[in-house]
Amino acid sequence: NQLTDSTMLSNLCRQFTTAASLSARSCAGPRTAVPRLPASSVQSMAARRLALPSTATTSLAAFSTAAASQANTEYVEVLKLNMLENNPGARRQKKRVGRGVGSGRGKTSGRGHKGQKARAGGGVKLGFEGGQTKLYKRLPKRGFTNKRFATPMVPLNVGKIQDFIDMGRFPHVAADTAADAMPILTLKDLVDAGITNHTTVKHGIKLLSHGTERLRTPIKLHISRASKEAIQAVENVGGQVTTVHYNRLALRVLLKPHKFGVHPPKMARPPPKLQPYYTNWDDCRGYLSVQSQMRDLLAQRPELEEAFQK
Template identity: 45%
Template sequence: MKLNEISDNPGSSKNRMRVGRGIGSGKGKTGGRGVKGQKARTGVAIKGFEGGQMPLHRRLPKRGFHNPFPTDYNEINIGRVQQAVDAGKLDANAPVTVEALIAAGLVAKARDGVKILGQGEIKAKLAFEVAAASKSAIAAIEGAGGSVKLLAGETATA
């Protein structure tokens, strides 16, 4: 096989519609925008506009609470950690930290730390140093002979 012989399956992709390129193109003249008016012009963004009436999203009351400082953890199940150990990506003797998980390709970036969740099964005896862990994950890790050290005074969460 040569690079110039590689192609998509026939019919798998269509050419994009080029608007405003003459009457024969099927999208000529007004280019699919209808006739005149504000929305036929360029640079129009009237998403929630209701003709001057107070828009629905402003008429309805605000509800609930939005935390401006949420904690954004990388959640990872113990089953995925065990797969990485089996594949040789994680060293079973070294502590499992955020840096180790990034190096193993289990986590893309650090965020606010890692939270270990209890889905799956763990057989390796591992020492975790993470920001948070669920109670079921801690029970499974300690049941396999490992340990969990929570960083920065975090507590186990349900």
């Protein structure tokens, strides 16, 4: 009997739920899903039906109507693509103007009566303060305003030059070349080797000291500028560094000699502002210093070395 009662209870619960669903579905709107009765309500109804013999004669339709009218009905809304929308307050609705006084922006559309700001296309410039001195004119200027006179250099590290020598990018330079047989590398040689592009060399190249532990070839360089550490690193392996001034025309003659024929223009001396740099030997190895000119003269005429020593 106990097994029969439990089986009947489960069957009744299933029937009550289905009947309530069909009854609610017939009266629900298009966006309302199938209602679900709480399990406690269904079980309590089924228990009362089994306990009272008189309720056995009650029709299924009457019971389903009573079950559907329960106040604890839970509705589950089915998600559809046409129901997707933003969260409340995520987007502010556009305010329409000129649509009657009831809208709050009718008649003059919030512009008031007459005046420059009421006209179509009217208004004042940004920063205008009614005729008084503007804020950006009251505050003093800060920073540099002569950026167009800057001369940025292309950075080049000594370690990168050694890497290109090891790759064989310089035809006349090898890793085991002696210092006496080492040719002078100019900006033209560096550009032809592919270290940098000629379009980026607008004012020259500056030699830096990154990668000094890899440098082992005694190179000779004619370069625009060089740091103290880079000069020391090159000279430690038996090389030479000479800083040479190139203006825009001289740089073009050096990088593109085929455009000037057999009579290219001569190199210009550095301006007075740069002369202290290119005449300094201790820190810059300038090509206009006395020591640099003496070194170049003795390299061309070795027989004069004894005369200078005397």
